[in-house]
Amino acid sequence: MTLLPKHLRQATRARTQEAEKRARTALAELAKAGKPISFTAVARQAGVSTDFLYRSPELRTQIERHRAKAGPVPAGPADPPGDSSTSAAVRALSARLTRQQEAHREEVAKLRQALAIAQGENLDLRRRLARYEAD
Incomplete structure (x- = not known):
């Protein structure tokens, strides 16, 4: 170090x-x-x-x-709008993280769908190949 x-x-x-x-x-x-x-x-x-x-x-x-x-300490407003404290930064980062997580979930869903399609095509091709080799 x-x-x-x-x-x-x-x-x-x-x-x-x-x-x-x-x-x-x-x-x-x-x-x-x-x-x-x-x-x-x-x-x-x-x-x-x-x-x-x-x-x-x-x-x-x-x-x-x-x-x-x-x-x-009496309970007051949690954080007024326009607050530049640490909690405002935490909220902004949390919102950003939530958006990124949703985008990743959508991407994973699309990739899983593409994988399922590719596996189906692979299985179909194997079956067709097996029919030709049996002759």
């Missing part, structure tokens, strides 16, 4: 630290405003993915602590 060059590691580290800083700021702003705190709310406010928040032990602990203080 090759390591990244030093400048790329530094850039990655800086980008991660900046995202963590935005997440902490978003968490503080949500708490100060008295808004419900959830991984999704913090991710939207900070412009990071929920996966990033879940993978960061410190941020995850802080968000869970705030959620526990506030009690259960």
Whole structure:
């Protein structure tokens, strides 16, 4: 496994630290405003993915602590239209996958039909050949 060059590691580290800083700021702003705190709310406010928040032990602990203080989060709209969160990307990819699966099913059905026709023709030719060889 090759390591990244030093400048790329530094850039990655800086980008991660900046995202963590935005997440902490978003968490503080949500708490100060008295808004419900959830991984999704913090991710939207900070412009990071929920996966990033879940993978960061410190941020995850802080968000869970705030959620526990506030009690259960009221159910709101699942994802408003035009949302650019991770779940919107997941929905888009799921829809694409569903379309591809349907296209593959249709292709497989056509191939099975062609195979059945070819096997029928093969069987017919074998029978005809057997009749000629019997003579």
